[in-house]
Amino acid sequence: MTNINNTTPMEKLTPGGDIYTSGNARDFKTGDWRSIKPIYISEKCKQCGLCFPVCPDDAIPVNSECNREDFNYDYCKGCGVCAKVCPFGAIEMKEEG
Amino acid sequence: MSIRERLSGNEAAATAMKQINPDVVAAFPITPSTEIPQYFSTFVANGVVDTEFVAVESEHSAMSACIGAEAAGARAMTATSANGLSLMWEMIYIASSLRLPIVLSLVNRAVSGPLNIHCDHSDAMGVRDSGWIMLFSETNQEAYDNTLMAHRIAEHKDVMLPLMICQDGFITSHAIENIELVEDDKVKEFVGEYKPEHYLLNKNEPIAVGPLDLQAYLFEHKAQQAEAMKNAKQVILDVSKDFEKMTGRKYGLFEEYKLDDCEVAIVCMNSTAGTTKFVVDNLRNQGIKAGLLKVRVFRPFPAEEIAKALSHVKAVAILDKADSLNAAGGALFEDTVSAMYVNNVHVPAINYIYGIGGRDTKADDIESVYKDLLEITQTGNIENPYRYLGLRKEEN
Numbered sequence: 001m002t003n004i005n006n007t008t009p010m011e012k013l014t015p016g017g018d019i020y021t022s023g024n025a026r027d028f029k030t031g032d033w034r035s036i037k038p039i040y041i042s043e044k045c046k047q048c049g050l051c052f053p054v055c056p057d058d059a060i061p062v063n064s065e066c067n068r069e070d071f072n073y074d075y076c077k078g079c080g081v082c083a084k085v086c087p088f089g090a091i092e093m094k095e096e097g
Numbered sequence: 098m099s100i101r102e103r104l105s106g107n108e109a110a111a112t113a114m115k116q117i118n119p120d121v122v123a124a125f126p127i128t129p130s131t132e133i134p135q136y137f138s139t140f141v142a143n144g145v146v147d148t149e150f151v152a153v154e155s156e157h158s159a160m161s162a163c164i165g166a167e168a169a170g171a172r173a174m175t176a177t178s179a180n181g182l183s184l185m186w187e188m189i190y191i192a193s194s195l196r197l198p199i200v201l202s203l204v205n206r207a208v209s210g211p212l213n214i215h216c217d218h219s220d221a222m223g224v225r226d227s228g229w230i231m232l233f234s235e236t237n238q239e240a241y242d243n244t245l246m247a248h249r250i251a252e253h254k255d256v257m258l259p260l261m262i263c264q265d266g267f268i269t270s271h272a273i274e275n276i277e278l279v280e281d282d283k284v285k286e287f288v289g290e291y292k293p294e295h296y297l298l299n300k301n302e303p304i305a306v307g308p309l310d311l312q313a314y315l316f317e318h319k320a321q322q323a324e325a326m327k328n329a330k331q332v333i334l335d336v337s338k339d340f341e342k343m344t345g346r347k348y349g350l351f352e353e354y355k356l357d358d359c360e361v362a363i364v365c366m367n368s369t370a371g372t373t374k375f376v377v378d379n380l381r382n383q384g385i386k387a388g389l390l391k392v393r394v395f396r397p398f399p400a401e402e403i404a405k406a407l408s409h410v411k412a413v414a415i416l417d418k419a420d421s422l423n424a425a426g427g428a429l430f431e432d433t434v435s436a437m438y439v440n441n442v443h444v445p446a447i448n449y450i451y452g453i454g455g456r457d458t459k460a461d462d463i464e465s466v467y468k469d470l471l472e473i474t475q476t477g478n479i480e481n482p483y484r485y486l487g488l489r490k491e492e493n
Contacts, residue, residue, distance in 0.1 A: 010317035015196040015257060015325075017310045017318055020295055022303035 215455020
């Protein structure tokens with residue numbers, strides 16, 4: 001149902017674009033809206049935990065040890081809030097290529 | 098046996114709604130359609146319908162409530178006129194693009210300004226490209242009959258588009274005519290129950306309605322609407338055939354009145370067709386071969402069929418009860434001549450803008466159009482195809 005893209009013919013799309021399943025906001029990848037990109041420098045990261053709560057798109061995954069991992073670029077829109085709050089310079093913003 | 102009654106056009110529309118007994122009616126009063134929700138709320142108060150009547154604070158809310166109700170899986174109806182339809186405009190497009198088969202009774206009135214409450218078709222013409230099916234009604238009987246057929250057309254799985262039934266404000270909405278009603282149980286059986294395939298209140302299938310639809314998808318969704326509009330043509334004919342079986346009253350995409358052997362023809366919609374029939378009869382008595390093509394289904398526009406029906410005439414006048422103010426003729430004229438051109442029919446055609454703001458259009462006016470057409474058939478000259486009927490001008 002949500003497995004559609006810019007090659008799907010009109011006959012395969014639902015009328016009005018209705019979505020006949022629930023819990024699929026995850027399928028709508030918004031990362032390509034980004035113009036600048038955060039780069040995670042793990043050597044500088046102290047796992048202080050300040051970055052992931054401020055991410056508006058929940059694009060910083062946290063594992064079961066409560067440690068953050070690399071960015072989820074499917075949803076990161078490059079707002080730069082995480083880079084701003086990082087006290088250790090472990091996040092650098094770079095222009096998207 | 099059908100029931101003989103005498104009802105105004107508004108009463109006829111409200112009576113049809115009563116017999117349909119929709120789940121939801123959301124409406125806001127506006128002249129000249131006020132009586133429809135007024136009568137209907139009386140039916141609700143008296144318990145003769147099961148409908149949830151939503152007394153909204155504006156027409157924008159009326160259409161929004163109908164959209165919510167239809168998306169939830171209910172059958173929703175409303176009524177409005179002129180500026181009420183203007184206020185609905187945003188939601189009119191939402192209704193059709195979400196493919197919700199809402200049925201609207203549109204009692205045609207001039208859209209202000211300056212302020213006018215009388216009949217012309219400027220309200221309907223303002224939404225002619227909004228993806229709604231549009232049926233026009235010459236008489237109270239037709240307004241009633243079209244309403245009974247509306248849901249079968251709109252809710253058909255190949256269509257799923259909203260539908261409006263137009264009738265002329267005051268001219269038919271407030272004039273009492275003899276009418277034949279269908280019995281309640283027959284209407285119930287004919288209209289049937291609305292069983293949408295997907296709807297919001299289905300707990301077994303949680304769905305999302307009206308998602309973001311950007312560059313990759315909107316084009317295809319609009320093309321789906323266009324496809325549904327094309328499909329509507331056959332569905333309208335099929336439903337009309339079933340209706341004829343029940344009532345004996347025959348409806349097509351348009352009505353041809355003494356058209357097949359005529360030399361000069363008028364194309365028009367709604368109550369003016371009645372006046373035109375009277376004139377056609379008079380002219381026929383004088384040996385003049387006059388005819389009429391009365392458009393019933395304006396959206397989808399039966400382009401090919403109209404072009405074919407007009408192909409033999411020597412001159413045709415298309416009457417628009419709304420001026421498109423585009424220096425190139427009214428909407429019905431543009432659609433008709435475009436249909437003829439594309440179908441390789443080359444009949445001299447002229448346009449008359451008439452009846453604006455409820456200006457009375459009398460038999461003499463219609464007769465003058467046929468006289469103009471006869472002159473064109475003799476001289477072959479059309480000095481100005483964009484004309485007015487009944488407009489005061491200094492040189493007159």
